Amino acid sequence: RETVAGEPELGFRQSNASSVASHLARRPTVGRSLPHHIMSSQLPTPPPPDADDPPCAPNSDAPPSPPQLQVSLPDDILEEILLRLSTAADLARASTSCTSFRHVVAPRSFARRYRSLHKAPVLGFLRADFYAAQSPHPSAPVANALAQAADFAFSFLPNPACWSPRDVRDGRVLFSAVSVSEGRGDFIDATSNTFVDLVVCDPLSRRCIQIPPVPEDLADSVQHCGMLDFEPFFAPASDDVRADESSFKVICKVLCENKVAVFIFSSHTGKWVSIQHHGLGALSNEVVDALYARCGLHRRHYAHGCFCWVLEWMDKLLMLDTREMKFTIIDLPPNSHGGRLAIVEAGEGMIGLLNIGMRTLDFYCKVWRNKSKGTKEWQHSTINHPLPNYHWCIIGADEEYLLLRGISLDWPWFGSSSQQRPDIEYFALELKTLLLERMYVSKNKMMHAHLYRGFPPLLSPPSI
DSSP states (O other), X not given: OOOOTTSOOOOTTXXXXXXXXXXXXXXXXXXSOOXXXXXXGGSOOOOOOOTTSOOOOOOTTSOOOOOOOOOOOOHHHHXXXXXXXXXXXXXXXXXXXXXXXXXXXXXXXXXXXXXXXXOOOEEEEESSSEEEOOTXXXXXXXXXXXXXXXXXXXXXXXXXXXXXXXXEETTEEEEEEOOTTTOTTTSTTOOOSXXXXXXXXXXXXXXXXXXXOOOHHHHHHHHTSOOOEEXXXXXXXXXXXXXXXXXXXXXXXXXXXXEEEEEEEEXXXXXXXXXXXXXXXXXXXXXXXXXXXXXXXXXXXXXXXXXXXXXXXXXXXXXXXXXXXXXXXXXXXXXXXXXXXXXXXXXXXXXXEEEEOSSEEEEEEEEOSOTTSSOSSOEEEEEEOOOOSEEEEEEEEOSSEEEEEEEETTSTTTTSXXXXXXXXXXXXXXXXXXXXXXXXXXXXXXXXXXXXXXXXXXXXXXXX
16 A cells, blocks of 8 residues: 555544644545655645636536435335334434424324334323332333323313223223212222213323213113123224224123123214123123122233133133124133233133242133134143242233232231331233333232323314
């Protein structure tokens, strides 16, 4: 590599910017390198231009400079790239970086696709109040921002003290009417033996939609059959990315002395429909006993498009298939300990039961949808897990996470008469990876709560 005599060779280790610039200024720009015996000081210096001299005309023979390339990706390619951003925060930063990104992200169809591809983050849980995830949970900053921006006192509801949360899905909250004497927090674990008013609300936009009552001709079919329990909850969201994200469905399960009925409200049609009643046959008395014992019916699980209720003390599982709107009752493994039992998906056509033990996870699975293939008996296996040595209880669940309440068995008050109240910790357990993340620490022991995940889609299109 040839260099100018007396000058060092230019390399990446040269750190002095002025010497680099001086070195480059002394290098010839066209042709071969100068011989070593010619020094830069021997080069003739051109005279300074005279102020009266006319400017030099441009060289017409010089080749034109190449045009500057402008790289522009089609919108459909940009959309596929932006859809692969892992968090909503990254997507928000990208959309503010340039107008072309904002143009791709702005349509509501993009938001629907993004929701369908990315798991909604766990932001906290809701009972009478909202409990935002605390640090070091990865969602803590977003959860705290949501708690400050949203109205979780639900002051925008008509007569806010007369509503109690019954379900949460996609950031929306379903409330049922209660009397002021019962209170929002006291009613959450109770049952209702009458049809009650319902309202769906978005705490972030402070909007709500009051659901019309069930028509009398539909309600009469169960009101004279010993109505025992009225349980409203959200239907799962549609998998169709083209569906209107502002729409929703509410399912109401009604248990009577000898039958169970389902009523469905669609915000798209604004109407209720009823599903054929299914008699419980010989199980009716047991279901009544289980209901009054409040053994499991207050906690729903969701797997393979089915809502499931564990009938504790009976070792049975009540399942509602949301595709066919039919009920099924199947036997559970004996001594399955419903308070620590979760219903999970165990593969195609397989249903699983996850029982949280002291140091292990007991896992049961069986073929459910296609009984012509595989075994009809529960298959049992034990999984070692790194869960702490806690007393565990499942207090909430959805199709992807469990909400766990844990109390350390190492506290000295266990087995003693100490009046000291222990720390009660609340965790989110991801079912697919068995990743356990602590969300909240409190002195209050909660028996039931709703996981709060993601941000609610608008209940109605924005307007000015």
